[in-house]
Amino acid sequence: MKGHVISQLSALEAESIHIFREVAAEMERPCLLFSGGKDSIVMLHVARKAFAPSPIPFPVMHVDTGLNFAEVIAYRDRWAAQLGLRLVVASVQDAIERGVVKEEPNGSRNRIQTPVLLEAAAREKFDALFGGGRRDEEKARAKERVFSFRDEFGQWDPKNQRPEIWSLYNGRVFSGESIRVFPLSNWTELDIWSYIDAKNIEIPSLYLAAQREVVERDGMLYAVNQFVSLKAGETSRKMSVRYRTMGDANLTAAVESYADTVAKVVEEIAAARMTERGATRGDDKVSEAAMEDRKREGYF
């Protein structure tokens, strides 16, 4: 097996680099969705390698729900500035104030992100948006292409996807249509963490375990913060927890963990028995087809 074999992480990285270059070469106005979450952090890191020593040849965009963890927003701003990238912020709060979208009764801004994303993408005339989605996350994602065609309304039609053969990607679109591109399609959660560990990539500290004030709701642990306050009858306690995903601060639960270094997180993920969305995302529990429905509407 020696010689001329590369490790699986190198193979995944090479595949992602190939995808970045293909899009940069063929699409008119690509943009990378960067939230400061771990998948988008890895995506940005790989994108930087794809074009080195040139800077990344496209801007980054974040759909800011207004409910994000402050540390993650700070991370986002710092990295965009450090890499000299233009950062487009599409604000959900602003869209609510303009009456473009309406706040949902359950407090989730997950669904109403979509019109805000589509509006900003149309304004900027982006014809390709890189997203950090992975096929191991969810059943609908498992069947989505690397180059995922979206019609002029940003909609995904799962029954009408372009065949994707070899690595011969077809990004051709007519005016107004676009593609969503998922360079990390074949990575798993464990791969993401192993890569962060191997490349020593800086991440927001919320991903690492620390003693935090938490309250238990519906079997999930929510940290008490500016978006989550105790309701009548609830009590909080101090626990060692970390976040597996970075969604909205009011709806993203933490998991009990003592993994206070990336290496320990890798070990913990390797032994994990719950998917990250099942364990921590209140917004995915709505229905069996929650993700598929959101994707059809133009969600990532």
Place this chain on the structure above:
Amino acid sequence: MEVDLLRFATAGSVDDGKSTLIGRLLFDSKSLFSDQLESVERVSRERGHEYTDLSLLTDGLRAEREQGITIDVAYRYFSTPRRKFIIADTPGHIQYTRNMVTGASTADVALVLVDARKGMTEQSRRHAFIATLLGVPHMVVCVNKMDLVDWSEEVFEGIRREFTEFASRLRLRDLTFIPLSALSGDNVVTRSTNMPWFDGAPLLSHLERLHVASDRNLVDVRFPVQYVVRPQSHEQRDYRGYAGTIASGVLKPGDRIRALPAGLETEIASVETAGGPVSEAYPPMAVTITLKDEIDISRGDMLCRPNNVPLVMQDIDAQVCWMDESAPLTTEKTYAIKHTTRWARAVVKQIDYRIDINTLHRVEGVHGLALNEIGRIHLRSTKPLFVDPYLANRQTGAFILVDESTNRTVAAGMIVRESAG
């Protein structure tokens, strides 16, 4: 030891126990999560099934769950301490040849499931044929449901004989047979005690040990230029790097290279990867190459060795699988063609024959290819392509056709040698 990557494709219907087999591999390798399993158990109960329907794990779309069918290729992941596996899981019905072709296109191994009670079927023949057509280097025939034939060696040997006879008509390089029971787990991850007569390895050990490094073409240097890196900064004003993924061969600094189509020659100055400069690079690495002399090279050009160049041609013979339901392949229509990183346009001049994928017979005198049909065609491209026969090179032997009026990918093409050069 570093963990490497193996991609395999499975095809088959629920009846073959394919979903059960995948569920077993995921479960026994601890890649199935408790919330996934709970959700499947809950839905199975709601539907009144007596057993846990593992196909619910792979059928992700609403229409699939409603109709109880699998529509599309689903990708699954699991790993062992030796390897990470990517499964391209495709449905087996005849109308889904398109998906099988997609799944097989990047696979190192094809798993063909055969129900021990039924023996070889048209479907298993079709899977074997498509895997061979797409140049999948290894095939494993899983003779499943051995528990239902009393673990009979005779039944297994009968299927092995029949399949081997059929396979002699295909160009298969490596064919392995494993008797197993996905339901009970015999010979999937652990060796079966019910079949002491079988001295081969269980499926997972076989997949873990399969030697795939030698499947890659390390002889013919082919580097399709994907992207030209030219920093617009003052310090690196003279830097010009050619970025791309190595299709085949081994590249080293100091090697003489020829750039096509210009035909100019120079020497490789450096090979850079994401991790820094390297002394050699090989597929599937993504690298950036700098050259000794400045020559005019752009995306779609091909770097190779001066004494080993691909065929430069506009007249191409190929096997194609038609993938579009809206219109059949027709002659005298112009399509867009993508080959490596090069786009051109191409006219289908002639359809030599269609292949009946059940009998492997050639059907001549056809005037079109409909969805899921496979045939041999001759096409002419608007500019030269730098090609190798697909059998020798899965990267430079492959192309797709795109319908310019819809932008849909309509065909997968595999170049064959006997070209009218």
